Amino acid sequence: MCNFASVKLHIIQPMKIYKFGGASVKSAEGVRNLERIVSQANDNLVVVISAMGKMTNALELVVNSFFNHKPDLSDNIKAVVNFHDSIISDLFPDENARKVVNASVEKLYADLNAIVSNKPSLSYDFEYDRIVSFGELLSTTIVAAYLRHRAINAEWVDIRRCLITDNNYREGNVSMEISENLCREAFLGKKLSITQGFIAGTPTNQTTTLGREGSDYTAAILANLLDAEDVTIWKDVPGVMNADPKLYKEVEIIPVLSYKEAIELSYCGASVIHPKTVKPLQNKQIPLYVRSFINPSEPGSKICRYNQHLTLPPIFIHKKNQVLLSLTPRDFSFIAEERLSKIFGILASYRIKSSLVEMSAISFSLCMDYNEVTFNKMIEELRDEYEVLYNTDVELITIRHYTPEIAQRITANHLIYVEQRNRLTARFVVPV
């Protein structure tokens, strides 16, 4: 028998997710601007924030000096501390207010110092996650304190206790099953929560991260788990543009894009959203807005389900810092399925993602992000079986919705190493 009196009534309150990246909180003025944007929202809000400015890069230097026992460790920590302290002094000129935030921030500095005063473990990736995560812990602590100082009731949530991954450090795989209830308990029904992008935790409370630039992905996963109404990513650009304004004279904002278009664009290297962001949103049909934190009244771009044909302008994406690798089996055997699966296995073990693949009978070419150290290790392994040739300093140009004339114009003065075209997309690997 069902006892209605014991059934808890859950009123579903609309909930939105806002995500602010490092560029939006790189200064005290950025934090004040965030406060203006957040204070205008009427719905319940989860605000996901990245590390301030370039603090993740600065913390990577800390990890490197710690792990490799270098003497610049304390200077590198000082740089992180000074950066945050100067934002705090600007935000809280009043000494009493500053004392409150300093108490929490000093605790984080002490935790970081405690980690680096011990010997590193043998796992670089484990150390990386527990150190680099301080960027997001510090940024959210400062922002939450500032909002409270401005009489906005914001709750700081440590996402490592509710967004749960495996222990694949530096690229944790989120368990949606374990995280769902924990996240719902942590965020639902609350007016305003401030939490960290990019970082997460294992079931045994170790800190993990989701891969560089992963805060967009955090926002998307939370939206999925909380059944949010929509997600807004606040950026320093007015929306999704058809080209980088630094490279092209005439650019335009694309007001509406389908999930499919957005995932293709980000996969090709459009840096406007992280490629993993689209899936959790598409799976629950949650719209994603990309808007400017500089002009918050502008509508920006909307990414959503769109079945009809959308006429889109040509979209140009330049993926820089690529390397083009060509492999030829030393014994002159075909590049057959078994070989391919071995090659991809090696790529995966180095966490290398290929951005373009081309093959012929006995040669296999791949374009991928270039990281000198990892790349050199990988080709050493491949050299056992393959003759290896490569070009660094190449870029991958993608033109979505191209016309032959446009493709011709863009590549006119370039030597082209590889060219691929299908009905919608033309791609060129060219030297820079």
Ligand code: ASP
């Ligand atoms: N702070 C992290 C990074 O810079 C995550 C992010 O910004 O999305 O990679």
Ligand code: MG
């Ligand atoms: Mg960042």
